[in-house]
Amino acid sequence: MTTIAERARELTVSREPFVHATVVRAQGPTSARPGDAAVIRADGSIEGFVGGVCAESSVRAAALDALRDGDALLLRVLPDGAAPFPEGPGARVVVNPCHSGGAIEVFLRPMLPAPALRVVGDTPIGTAVTTLAAFLDFDVATSDDYAGCTAVVVAGLGRGEQDAIRSALDAGVRFVALVASRQRGAVVLDELGLTDAERARVHTPAGLAIGARTPQEVALSIMSEVVRAIQVDGLAPASGAPAVRPQQAVDPVCGMTVLVGPETPHARVDGQDFWFCCAGCLASYTAA
Template identity: 30%
Template sequence: MLDIAGALNRWVEEGRDFAVATVVTVGGSAPRGPGAALAVDSRGTAIGSVSGGCVEGAVYELCVQALDDGRTILERFGYSDEDAFAVGLTCGGIIEVLVTPVRANAPGYAAWLSAAARGETVALARVARGPAELLGRALLVHADGSYDGGVGDARGLGGSYDGGLGDRPELERNAAAEARAMLDAGRTGTVEISEDGSHCPGGVTLFVESSVPPPRMIVFGAVDFAAALVRAGRFLGYHVTVCDARPVFATRVRFPEADDIVVDWPHRYLRRTETDHRTVLCVLTHDAKFDVPLLETALRLPVAFVGAMGSRRTHEDRDHRLREVGLTDRELARLHSPIGLDLGARTPEETALSIAAEIVAARRGGSGVPLTGSGTPIHHDADGRATGVVRPGVAA
């Protein structure tokens, strides 16, 4: 639901009941991953998508049904060779969709949607599979491990109950612990626990949606290419910072779409700012006095991507200088340089597209080769494996 959390939050503020269908598991070549959602309000308005069009009509009807009878259901969609006109995924994949009715005044959902819309760190754990009386029930789990019940209502829009998982405190505590572990990793996906509340896989499947702040992209070098890359980074959902030591270039006028503009020596700023395993660092200065101390720091940080612009000659000189300051082969192997995929790019916009494409490929495990005639998988896990099995998604 993260992709439509802002719109759903507005529906809650307007007092609209709605039903939301969320992809909870994916198998094969499915068009969208876990967490993709479609919602229908009491007026029949629909937002979002679960499949890019393949099964939207059927899912819409399931949402209308959930609004009418107040029941949560889990529905599976796949491709049917026996019936060419059956509702299914033409790409050959399989998805399971959890359809849940939500009251506008349900405090837990309202709190989660509000927090998610603000980009705060919070998780929503829903029972996607298990005893009928638990299906659809949910917990709101905070970053410190505390949790709130009363989020969902398995008995319909008009009912109520005490606690997210009813009178099963041990199940509730362990569900919250599993959800917090997912939240700490910034992951969205399923986790199994036993019905008795133990952490062993058993009769209850939780679907955990982790709302975390957007990942950071830090662009070093306030050059013309940087302005286009800022726009591409924002489009991909990054919180984008531009850093340059030259105040005449690092200005809001030149980078109106950047979230932050920092005037400082790049390596000094990188040492004092916060980064994590999702952070992307793009070095566009191609000037040794900036690049070398910056990359010496960057390549020793546990970040997602480090790329540097420059010609192949510049790269060779940079590589030599970095070895002189003590970087190892393993550390240098993390550097994407020259940055970007070979698209034949010329303009700043084309170059930004080239860089953004390499970042996505590195993040998702793609090869960067054309899909036409290649035989390579269309969808990958983050570690580069083809998606042929049900797997959790990753929050960005």
């Protein structure tokens, strides 16, 4: 059987975002034990074990928030009426009325793929950008496929520029940096006949104005602009359709937030849909 560690490695290699969940403390009675682990994917599916159905539902919901925010989170799942546990940055408390009576703490670590950067051009500037991007932990793409790239740097200095820009834009890349003077860059873009929206995605002259002279300094200015676009402007990779966040609902019996899926207990009463954390809450509601 594939272990959770092996599964995490597989998802990392395939550049799929996920959350690695590890039970760090458990207080009986509970089915989870310290060291139990799971991976939660962006669609809400879970592989592994971090507790029973009720605890798992709370972990799923918190994991999706961690995946969205990119911040690690310590989640404490408590039974109803348990002693308070202080919340704060990086910590969250969930009171789980249908929990078994024990308490668990789960560390949720979002694992997001490194941004992919494609460098076009076998030039001193292209080589410097490749070296610096690797140092900054970017995934420097070496194939001709632009799909999934966060940014593309075109440093051919007159060679293959238009084909590279057109291919990157067609692949949905939102940030294309063209290494050229302001005047030559404008000519290149005019010849491509870009739309206003496409032209806004091409940055030329590439890089921030830092007075760069050497290839290494130019690379620094370019990567500074790319990092700013990611960290400040929210630049995302060209990944096609955005991931669809699973629908959530509130269990009308225990008040828990549950993810709606094919296996989520469900009832339709008087034309209204209700979803439940477990079969017990479903039975309790329909019997009332």
